[in-house]
Amino acid sequence: MNKLEEKYKIEIKHVLSKYPNEHKRSAVMPLLYLAQRDGGFVTEEAMEDIAEILELSTTEVASIVGFYTLFHAHSAGKYRIQICNDLSCALRGADSFLEELCKELGIKPGETTPDGLVTIEPVMCLAACHRAPVFQVQTGEGLLYYENQTVESALELIESWREKEKKGSEETV
Numbered sequence: 001m002n003k004l005e006e007k008y009k010i011e012i013k014h015v016l017s018k019y020p021n022e023h024k025r026s027a028v029m030p031l032l033y034l035a036q037r038d039g040g041f042v043t044e045e046a047m048e049d050i051a052e053i054l055e056l057s058t059t060e061v062a063s064i065v066g067f068y069t070l071f072h073a074h075s076a077g078k079y080r081i082q083i084c085n086d087l088s089c090a091l092r093g094a095d096s097f098l099e100e101l102c103k104e105l106g107i108k109p110g111e112t113t114p115d116g117l118v119t120i121e122p123v124m125c126l127a128a129c130h131r132a133p134v135f136q137v138q139t140g141e142g143l144l145y146y147e148n149q150t151v152e153s154a155l156e157l158i159e160s161w162r163e164k165e166k167k168g169s170e171e172t173v
Contacts, residue, residue, distance in 0.1 A: 002048075002053070004049035005049065016053075027054060028054055029068075033070075041073060041075050042073060047061045069082055077117050079138075080118075080138040082138070084129075089132035089134065092129070093132065098133075101154050101155070104151060105120065118158055126145070134148075
């Protein structure tokens with residue numbers, strides 16, 4: 001039994017029960033979500049564990065992590081902002097939005113703010129081109145979408161997260 005199985009024995013058993021044994025590889029995405037739940041990213045060890053459970057190669061599991069924007073192979077800020085910058089969104093200002101927001105935060109795309117709160121990542125297609133600039137935010141609580149954004153509205157949102165974090169840390173002191 002590997003570490004992932006030790007930690008999530010019941011959850012893994014439940015996920016696998018939804019798939020016939022000959023198609024258990026189809027459980028890869030639910031198991032990746034499970035592995036990513038705690039730290040916000042899928043570790044190399046978790047990819048190896050999932051590969052072992054599903055009788056896949058680690059390369060197959062890693063390729064799925066690399067393909068989908070909701071899976072991550074590295075740590076990031078508490079709030080992972082993914083800004084769509086494909087052609088349609090770029091024509092509606094997504095590239096300049098991304099550039100200006102990063103400039104305001106003092107980071108480059110793919111980087112995390114010094115306080116560790118926010119990571120900005122460009123992604124392809126969030127299926128809301130008609131409402132660009134658009135971004136999705138991954139938090140420990142789920143996935144949120146923000147459409148028709150301006151740099152100012154995004155900065156207000158980020159500031160609200162900072163205030164929330166500040167209040168939370170004051171309550172624990």
